[in-house]
Amino acid sequence: MATGSVEDAEDRSRSRSVAFRFVLLFGAVSFFADFAYEGARSIVGPYLAVLGASATAVGMVAGFGELIGYALRLLSGRISDRTRRFWLLTLFGYGISMAAVPLLALASNWPFAAGLLLLERLGKAIRNPPRDVLLSHAAKEIGYGWGFGLHQALDQCGALIGPLLVAGVLAVQKEYPPAFALLLLPALMTLGLLLVARLLYPQPEAAKVTLLDLKAKELPGVFWIYLVAAALVAAGFADFALMSYHFVKAKTVPAPWVPLVYAAAMGVSGAASLVFGWLFDRVGLVLLIPLTVVSSLFAPLVFLG
Template sequence: MLANIKDITRLTAIRFVVLLGLVSLFADVTYEGARSITGPFLAVLGASGTAVGIVAGLGELLGYGLRLISGAISDRTRQYWAITIAGYTVNLFAVPLMALAGRWEIAAMLMIAERIGKAIRTPARDAMLSHATQATGRGWGFGLHEAMDQVGAVAGPLVVSAVLFLRDDYPAAFAILAIPAVLAIGALLLARWLYPRPRELEIARPQLKPQGLPRAYWLYLAGAALAAAGFADFPLIAFHFEKNGIAPQNLIPVLYAVAMGVDAVAALVFGRLFDRIGLVVLAAVTGLSALFAPLVFLGGLPAAVVGMALWGIGMGAQESILRATVAGMVHADRRGTAYGIFNTGYGVAWFLGSALMGVLYDASLSALIAFSVVVQLGAVGMFWRLRGLR
């Protein structure tokens, strides 16, 4: 009987993860489709490399930094669903509005608004997911969600690429992304109706104190911040491809789709490995993905394809393992706050790294590459220190 109860609980948890994964799939079609062309779009509207780097970095700063507030509010109010729905609404509908942007400054504001919406909804959503992944395995549960997420991240750039191929019109590419935005909100409302209390999916509660965060959490955050600082944002990479003619305009979203496809596979594979052997997996993958920078910024199209695949491997491992580890470190009552703090530190590091790499891009590609590689290798060292964590 106990075995049957566990099987039913696991099946229910998987269904919840899959349903939220479906939300993320449609959402990623929307905003990852947009992000695959925002760099070239800003370039066409007259922005400089420095402006692209700062806008991308500022978007990530707000997109991660505001999670400190939204995470704390979600834990305090327990309104996880309301906060998640509000965040997704802002996150998604900022995208089709870019079709109306005639100046790069307006497009930049909408890019930042999209990131703010993501900041509002992510800690609350991840806290709800963490309850389900207790039954499925943390790494595999978050990896499954990330894999579904990245199916959308592959489809979105391909849709945008097709529109650009057929019409060569950026506003039309942004406008068509209103369709998956509506589908994502519909799937989210269905999840809210079917699973109004996700906390009940976590039957075996971890024996952790709800007060405070452990020392390992802060060391882990330091490693994640180093990884974020050295990881170039795609708008800057796409800006480089456009400016230097590395790839035709309509092929740039395809390169992003390649990275997202690799991301999906990496999330599942490395999430499962994390459940078995711990953070040594993240240390190894971070070292491997650090090689993306010289390939995308110094090579031609073949090197760029390999570099984007390595970039996708790094993203997939980070997106599955980073969230899974936090869930296992922290009491359920503190997870919204823990995810908020973690993402704030991650986002500040991403902003500083992105802004600096934007400046370095205009000054010296060699300096940009050296910074990216060295900082990510520093992250490898931090993750290796914590390699026993699962």
């Protein structure tokens, strides 16, 4: 009995160790992915303005991009569930996104740039559901809040450094295309690390996670309440592309400083993800209530402040 207990403890320790390394590796993937995308996102608004886009066009591009990025996850999630090709869809989605970002350097008009931005959102819609399935296997072993919080923190570190690099390039070059072109490097790192993760962990489900096979009619009432709340939060969401466009047009923030503002926001988000991920494992869903109330103040502060 004692021997069995020791062996079980060793198995659990080994599973947690493997899961932790997988989360770290995927965190590195997300670090470079957000390095590339968020670096681009930090200057998309002013860039579209330079290319001749109106505020309406920027808002529509940003809004439609988010619609694609979220609505198509339903389709991607369904396909990944049915085919079980989690890695294939993840690789395909990242490939689309990481190709679109540096190509923004070649945009000569705002519709072309808008098309690339929508393509990036399409890639994210394809990759996120299967990627989260892969991560969930590992997060189960080390705690969902800690696992996803750690991953998000690394993700946000990339989202912090990317805009800082872009700000540096803008300070030197005074033009947007070189900044987008430089983002090819983190894009390539993203794809390289993703391939390494695929080779090292071809079956993350080996972490012995039991998944629930839930049908829509079996979902609890609280799920639908949460879904409505999330939809209402999303309805009040404004993409940073529109915010940065407003900053430049209203002259509230100098154009070279815009990516620095975005970097600061990403830094706060990264630190908060670790803290609140840890708290979520202990407090639960109620933690989202005060966080939602505080974050809702962004609109008047940004557009009326």
